Amino acid sequence: MTATTQPQHTNRLIHSTSPYLLQHAHNPVDWYPWGPEALNKARQEDKPIFLSVGYAACHWCHVMEHESFENQEVAAVLNQHFVCIKVDREERPDIDDLYMQATLAMTGSGGWPMSVFLTPDLKPFLAGTYFPRTQFLQLLGAVGDAWENRRKELDTQAGHVADYLKQWAAGxxxxxxAISREMIANNARVIADHFDARLGGISGGGTNKFPPSMSMDLLLREYRRTGQKRYLERVELTLERMAAGGIYDQLGGGIHRYSTDLYWLVPHFEKMLYDQALVADIYLHAYQLTRKPLYARVAGEILDWVLRDLRSPEGGFYSTLDADSEGLEGKYYVWTMPQVEQVLGADDARLFCAYYDVTEAGNWDERFGHAPPGPKNILNVKRDMETVAKLHGLPMETLRDRLRAAREKLLAERSQRVPPGLDDKILTSWNGMMIASLARGYRVLDEPRYRDGAVAAAGFVLKNLRKDGRLLRSYRRGKAHLAGYLDDYANLIDGLLWLYETTFELRWLETAAELNDLAVEHFFDEKGGAFFYTxxxxxxxxxxxKDSRDGATPSGNSVMAMNLLRLAVLLNRPDLREKADSIFKTFAGQAAGQPGSMERLLAAADFRLDPPREVAVVGPPDDPRTGVLLRTVYQAYVPNKVVALLDPTSPAAAEAARRVPLLAEKKMLDGAPTAYVCRNYACQAPTADPAKLAEQLQQ
Incomplete structure (x- = not known):
């Protein structure tokens, strides 16, 4: 369709804000968004619902759209016999999760696009994921026939599935x-046993490998506590392999969604905002623990990519970058050797190709029809820089400088290509995750641009995604809508708490506390314990x-447990600690019986059992000695801590000490900035000596 031609079809999705729904707005299928109009139509006409759930960066969603939803024959069958509803799983995770449970129960597997057939009262009776067009047409015919001739059978099946969903939801x-230290240790052992000891990561019996960020976080915590080297070895091997692999964008920074092979070479090329936050975090933690420059570099490159390519002009962060460009998976990212030579010239191309595994034959032998044709190379690192430098008779620094210049040239050239599609909706939950990651990046890497990015994003979300005090889910082009879910509250509270510990401005702590109280009021189950998702x-x-298991992102209950514990310390509120304990008691059995499914909740339990270091620093923020103390606190890997700062020169010092009890009665010693390291409000001797502070943090 050119700029001057009118689309042949336009359906109700044209009024959506979701880029995923808008992608389908000109399908011949008579799509409806989820809402009263579609649901009433199904009931009034007694038609089954065809529910299709996906997201904008989903490659196979694009394939099914092109094969089936753009096809007139398929559209005619759908429009005649079904009420067709499209859902963006990122905007409506409640619908996605509910019907994904049904899909898993009925088929044993799940994924996207998710294709579910419902009765008019929303009970699922058949489900699947991607269907090729011929198979999909046959399926539609069979469902239509069963609806007309075996309705009672379908209603019975739907009733059984609905009963299962209610039982699942009751939890x-x-x-x-409560969750015990033994449970945490056992989970860490099981997780470590499942890691690929040769190539890193966890394959789960197949070939796909996702960045196991939350698993690695738990292993680092257990390594710090027990000193078991295999935990650190599993994490470091994985981080090094990921950083060298095609799953990492070697030119622009940023992590792709997952690897389709065991070697981290061939990714599915979409980039998700939440992955950037989670993966940057684990590299930051590893850097704190080991001080290896590689980990700092990768974390910084990921954060820089987000600031460069996913930040909106207003300061919020967009959701995803698609896998496809010009209809082909990965086309934006792959190179041929002649392309590299044309940009760099023969000499620099020879060095670049040797280091980044670029050959005439290519290293991506993909046979399905959605990849770029011909020889193609995914940039990855198979040999270390020292080896390549020796092979070419160059000093290391010379090679490093030439590779850096080559990357910049190729990145500039790549930017002239047709880019992958951008899902430019701004989600509260994912922005909260990114705010927290940027704030941590500022403290660990001492880069003010990360702090500034976090502050701007928080300001944007609180201005545009809050109505009458409560959070909204999604924003795009001036319009915010959909009531916030538990993870919207949980992740934004987490981000605001990190902003407080980054800037020490009370406004962030106060807003976090307000949102926490709203989450408790509207989501917490006083009878059964823990939080509902809606x-x-x-x-x-x-x-x-109630969401309990970590998936691509941490569960809302896991993040809320940590939020409650941090706020309990900062505000001296035991009632919040009791709420966290109810979460642990609700899911303790699940954590014990399903190792590897609740790593973030176990991290919160580790915080509860440790207990955390309560660090109060007293000194003017602009005093270099105060800065040294704060850098000492954040350069160390001490995952269980809260940090507060009292500026004794500020007119608001008394108010800060009143609002944050940890700061009460804390003073500078002999006029020098001073740190207090406490546990349960019992403090070690105050110190102005960074070395002594570092020692106290590890005790």
């Missing part, structure tokens, strides 16, 4: 047993669930 109830006044679906 466990809070018991007397608020008490949310649209009613078949079931109201």
């Amino acid at each position: 466990p109830k809070a018991g007397e047993t 608020a008490d006044d949310h649209e009613e679906l078949l079931a109201r669930a």
Whole structure:
């Protein structure tokens, strides 16, 4: 379709803000967004619902759209016999999660696009994921025939699945047993056993490898506590392999969604905002622990890529960058040797190709029809720089400088290509994750641009995605909508707490506390313990669930448990600690019985059991000695800590000490900035000596 031609078809998705729904707005399928109009139509006409769930960066969603939803024959069948509803799983995770559970129960597997057939009262009776067009047409015919001729059978099946979903959503109830140190240790052992000891990561029996960020976080915590070297070895091997692989964008920075092979070479090329936050974090933690420059470099490159390519002009962060450009998976990122030579010239191309594994034959032998044709290379590092320098008779520094210049030239050349599609909606939850990661990046890497990016994003979210005090889910081009979910509250609170510990401005702590109180009021289950995923006044679906398992992102209950514990320390509120304990008691059985599924909740339990270091620094923020003390605190790998700063020269010092009890009665010693390291508000001897502070943090 050119700029001057009118689309042949336009459906109701044209009024959506979701880029994923807008991608389907000119399909011949008569799509509806999820809402009263579509649901009422299904009930009034007694038609089954075809529910299609996906997201903008999903490669196979694009394939099914092109093969089936743009096809007139398929559209005619769908429009005649079904009410067709499109859902963006990133905007409506409640719908996605509910019907993904049904898909898993009925088929044993899941994924996107998710294709589910529902009765008019929203009970699922058949489900799947991607279907090729011929198979999909056959399926539609079979479903239509069954709806007309075996309706009772379908209703019975749908009733059974609905009963299962209600049982699943009910989940466990809070018991007397909390998560124990033994449970955490056992989970770490099981996770470490599942790591690929040769290539890093966890394959789960297949070939796909996702960055196991939350698993690695738990292993680093257990390594710090126990000194078991294999935990650190598993993490370092994985981080090094990922950094060298095609899953990492060697030119522009940023991590792709996952590797389709065991070697981290061939990724699915989409880039998700939440992956950048999670992966940058684990590289930051590893850098704190080992001081290896590689980890600092990768973390910084990821954060820089987000600031450069995913930041909106208003300061919020966009959601995803697609895998495809010009209809081909990965086309934007791959290179042929002649392309490299044309940009760099023969001499620099020879060095670049030797280091980044570029050959005439190519290193990506992809046979399906959605990849770029011909020889193609995914940039990756198979040999270390020292080896390549020796092979070419060059000093290391010379090679490093020439490779840096080559990357800059190729990145500039790549920027002239047709870019992958951008999903430019701004999600509260994912922005909260990125705010936290940038704030940590500032403290660990001492880069003010990361702090500034976090502050701007937080300001944007609080200005544009909050209505009557409560959070909204999604924003795009001036319009915010959809009530916030638990993870929106949880991740934004986490980001604001990190902003407080970055800037020590009370406004961030106060807003975090306000949002936390709202989350407790509208999501917490006082009878059964833990938090529901949807608020008490949310649209009613078949079931109201509590998310406990970590998936691509941490579960809302896991993040809320940590938030409650941090706020309990900062504000001296034991009631919040009790709320966190109810989460642990609700999911303790699941954590014990399903190792590797709740790493972030176990990290929060580790914080509860340790207990955390409570660090109060007293000194003017612009005093270099105060800066040295703060750098000492954040350069160390001490995952269980909270940090507060009191500026004794500020007119608001008394108010800060009142609002943050950890700061009460803390003073500078002999006029020098001073640090206090406490546990349960019992403090070690105050010190102005950074070396002594570092020692106290490790005790």
